[in-house]
Amino acid sequence: MLSRFLSSAIVVVAPAVVYTMPVAVARESVPAPVTSIGQVKDVSRNDPYYEALRSLIEQYQLDLTYADGTFRGNQALTRADFVVYLHQVLENLEVLPLDNAHSLPAATAQARDIQPTDFYYEALQELVENYGLTFSLIQGEFRPRRAITKGEAMRYLYQVFGYPEGSMNNVLSLRRGEFAIELYQALRQLERSSEVTESNAPNSGF
Secondary structure (H helix, E strand, C coil): CHHHHHHHHCCCCCCCCCCCCCCCCCCCCCCCCCCCHHHCCCCCCCCCCHHHHHHHHHCCCCCCCCCCCCCCCCCECEHHHHHHHHHHHHHHCCCCCCCCCCCHHHHCCCCCCCCCCCCCHHHHHHHHHHHCCCCCCECCECCCCCECEHHHHHHHHHHHHCCCCCCCCCCCECEHHHHHHHHHHHHHHHHHHHHHHHHHCCCCCC
């Protein structure tokens, strides 16, 4: 039911984003096989994002760590890692692709700094082609290493989950710990909405 609800919550927005071919971006955060918060080397129960991160890892089976097993919660989240993590969420929840989403070449023809060998390319491609998301360009470039702003992240999360409804004009960088909190809250909101939908569904009598 959550998958069906989430698929209906995704909003298709007008094309305008990412693709083409210059220097490949080397992957800086290859996900490690982390399945428990105890495996993350640099978090403690005192961290404000601890419970959110624990739930994302153990309940939602998301791996938001670096290859060395660290999370780096106070570090800014890059645009490339945001794409990878958002794609991981949709894959794990088995959200159905949209039939009318636009194709990557059509949606991303202007970007100069992306190519198929980039570690985030496949995730970006599927977000654009299957889910109709677009990611804003900065002077014609995607700039994968650049920190994503709070406003950008809120806008993309809202397009997918219908939550949060906070300010989308915030230009401050989003920290990884803050992202864990926002993502967890978005998923919990979806679950609550799904539970309401199920409780309001007519009883079949079987």
